Amino acid sequence: MPSYRAPIRDQRFVLNDVLNIQQYSNLPGFSDASADIVDAILEEGGKFCENVLYPLNKVGDHEGCRLQPDGEVVVPNGFKEAYDQLTEGGWTALSADPEYGGQGLPHYLNLAFNEMVTATNMAFGMYPGLTGGAAQALHVGGSDEQKQLYLPKMISGEWSGTMNLTEPHCGTDLGMLRTKAVPNGDGTYKISGQKIWISAGEHPMSQNIIHLVLARVEGAPAGVKGISLFVVPKFIPDENGNPGKRNGVKCGGLEEKMGIHGNATCVMNYDEATGWLVGEENKGLRIMFVMMNEARLGVGLQGLALAETAYQYSLAFAKDRIQGRSLTGPKNPDGPADPIIVHPDVRRMLMDQKVFVEAGRAFTLWTALQGDLEHKAADEETRTKSGDYMALLTPIVKAYLTDKGYDSVSKGLQIHGGSGFTREWGIEQLLRDARITLIYEGTNGVQALDLVGRKLAMNGMRPINTFFAEMDAFVADNKGNKELEPFLDGLAATKAKLQKATNWLVEKGLENFDNAGAASTDYLHLFGLTCFAWMWGRMAKVSLEKIAEGSDDPIYASKLATGHYFLQRWLPDADAHLAKVEAGADTMMALTAEQF
Template sequence: MPTYTPPLRDMQFVLHELLKVTDEYKQIPKHADVDVDTINAVLEEGGKFAAEVTFPLNISGDEEGCKLNKETHEVATPKGFKEAYQKYVEGGWPALSCDPEYGGQGLPFTLNQNFYEMLNAANQAWTMYPGLSHGAYEALHAHGTEEQKKKYLPKLASGEWTGTMCLTEPHCGTDLGMLRTKAEPQADGTYRITGNKIFISAGEHDMAPNILHLVLARLPDAPQGSKGISLFLVPKFNVNADGSIGSRNGIYCGGLEHKMGIHGNATAQLVLDGAVGTMVGEPNKGLQAMFVMMNAARLGVGNQSLGLTEVAFQNALAYAKDRIQMRSLSGVKAKDKPADPIIVHPDVRKMLLTAKAYAEGGRALANFCALLLDKELHHPDEKVRKDSAELVALLTPIVKAFITDNGWTATSACMQVYGGHGYIKEWGMEQFVRDARINMIYEGTNTVQSLDLLGRKVLGNNGATLKKFGKLVAQLVEEEGVNEKMSEFINPVAYLGDQMTKFTTELGFKGFQNPDEVGAAAVDYLRVLGHLVFGYFWARMAQVALREIEAGNKDPFYQAKLQTARFYFARLFPETATLLRTARAGVKNLLDTDAALA
């Protein structure tokens, strides 16, 4: 059976020593009073909830799955899920970063993200129920009418009700311009919505008395394509004027998807049969409103794989220290045993360190993005808000795609550490692998994220936002470029930073001549930029660790951080050399292949 220990020490390192978040919060009046002790106390209690309440339900929830009553269209979640959710609500956890005006605690989003990393590590399938509610809350908070906010936000902030987002239809996934769900305006200002949605995570369940669905649909006179999409709030149960639950609405679960993983989450096929909804935002501008939720979800999906990478690493490390197989190639290490623990073998260490490096690099990036969001939403300086928004927009596809790709690599490597036992269900490792696989697919596949990054976020403004991140790299290089002890970390980042400028310009020129060149290079481009971003944060983490060691700090944590940084730059970062070459290989070898794909 697997175990899970919340990585509080590393979270504290990232928040307090790397990012110095409390110094940043002092510039934000809303969070100026948030101190180190408050952050640590919340994370400690959050870690206990994840490890003691939701983690014990992970394997049983996967085995039991969700069950649909086809007569009533009600879904029963696995045993214990509903009770765990009630404890989550009673503990005030849904309100952590919500607006106090609607019953929230008003704490930084950064804190909420760390809590959710632990929840994802403990039980991704369970965490998706409240996780999607946060996205619904943010979309309504940003684009809802005052009436909608007063009526629904307190219910979402308290966790009394949950939320979903309903985008995908049987004939269209990412290409939302093709959706067919219709919204007919009514005399009372509401809309009657008819259509079918699929792949709706947490779309139906028994954990809360009401579910607020955010549904994309078309008005009768809507333009074709994505410019004719509106967003509607469609509750499972209609809500009376006084906020109480009323009659059953015309939206119900017609089926549950049978999936490779996340069995404990109800991935629903939803049927809308004249369901009553109210518009969120402006007509035909539903995608703008929904993107608030989608971008939050993309950061959340990266966080899911971060959590799975951490828990897989912890268990593989414990197994490698305990499992004995063969002798070390350089001589006997455990003289009192018939064989050595497998952790003595170099390739086992490579697999373990891969997971560790990807977890700790991902944690630094995820927290940096969460801090940028706190500044974008609440910093008093308009320029800081604008710069933060641009930078987090650039980094969001990297969080979503790079961290989830790495999560798949890491969980697979950790399963490999177990040998044959990793393939056996009782150890729990194969579930981490299965659960991790979906994260590369939903909320926009990783290829879509790559196209968004290169085509829109980088080339779309001629690299202006990329240059802003480049300035952070240049600042670090200037600060530490002459420090010999930092050269093994700084030099690779500085070199790749220079390469990225030439690489991006080259791809932009080729893409101008033939847009398919962008499509051919985009996935490799994202991984190159992902490594530059990770390299930047690993260099900064090594900088902090070296300073502590030089100051006489004997905590082995800092030696561990340095050793992991050295591994990352020696074994993982060099992937960029291959990726630069394959990205430059052009589109001809992909499209001039009709005979090969006949």
């Protein structure tokens, strides 16, 4: 049975060396996050994940969830106790608003912790995982009363949250949703309808479940302009704010799924359940998108987290399994064979995994820092820039990290050979769990369309132009740094291709919208590759500096070698993506539906 070690050394490398987070220590919340405190929290969090969540991962996969005749859901053995430990340890409150009981620590710290939660037990992590986003939506869109009532208990984890969008006939296309809301005359509404694929929709782990539900008020306009957001608690809070009367919402079924068996994916039936409007009527989608964006970043993180676990599994396997001899002569001459890590093609897969998890970690932590700066930076310019980045890069975090993360897990399985296909080794579970990340919270195709259809053009293309300027500045600022040159050249060349693709999109996408759709996924991947080239440039730069300063920590040489591998083995894909972008929609759309 393989094991998992919290990647704290690498997280510290990103936070301290690459992002130099101590430079922000004058910002609210950041001042509490001294290097010592960050370290202590990561260490403590890592232990919790290694010791409590990790042993339950296989249990959750094997046992799954069961629906009882009364609509209650039984979760895997040990999940409830682990959830109690999570909330008692204050882990759900890490970066939440202190006004409602949160610890107000930076988001990047919360993200670093969540990476480890997901890596050790993704299905478990989804129970508390959606609560943060739901609380965030209430924080942004709820009334003071709603905030006072719900936020403290959601932040503490006593109550959990869910997101109810999908219905049987509508997922991506929310304009078709039918769940209806009828005013009761007292400010509340009767909510009726069916929602499907509701993660953590019903379970006994928290004392109350706070459903955020999209519904249509009677007589509202058709389409997305008539959608309102409601808060529908499982138990209606009594006058003291404690769980009271059972509300008219019930789990009507659990999905049988390919993976994440430990999480209850529910059909939720609303039968005149009492709901409270969040924000204004017909303006619910905007608030739900606060939650949706949080969730998308969380899904991107899942791509990274499962890839990290897979990398640890396959690395251990590659060092341990002996089979065949190195092509360049025995490396383990006293044994009957060499460990398979000597074989170049095994090494190729390991290096691809290493490239991904290290760049992915830097990228997600950098993104989380932007989330902090968007709200907490002292100057408006920084706040605007970070906000722009968050909007622009959310689809890339979600889709690129899950496409590549899934691919990375699959490579990890491949290294295991036949063992990888058996349940015993655990990695096939990771692959099954990871497969959903390309789908939920908006399929990766929907992310690509969001990127080319909305995010590019935002604010007169300000975000993308800011991004390009930042790449250019990094290259210009480091000009003359001989050892960094391959990284600067690689970044500049890839960014130039992205810019070319962007120009093509602006011109040809307006000519024929299908061109934008046809280009979208390759464009997103070219964008992700550019982000990774930037991350590897930054990681290489700081590693060179540390070595020049005399550090003999082996991590820096390892980063440089991995970065060079990235330049040689990942960047060649940029041309292929550009060629596919520029291929346009014509051949893609040439056939009629009947001709297929």
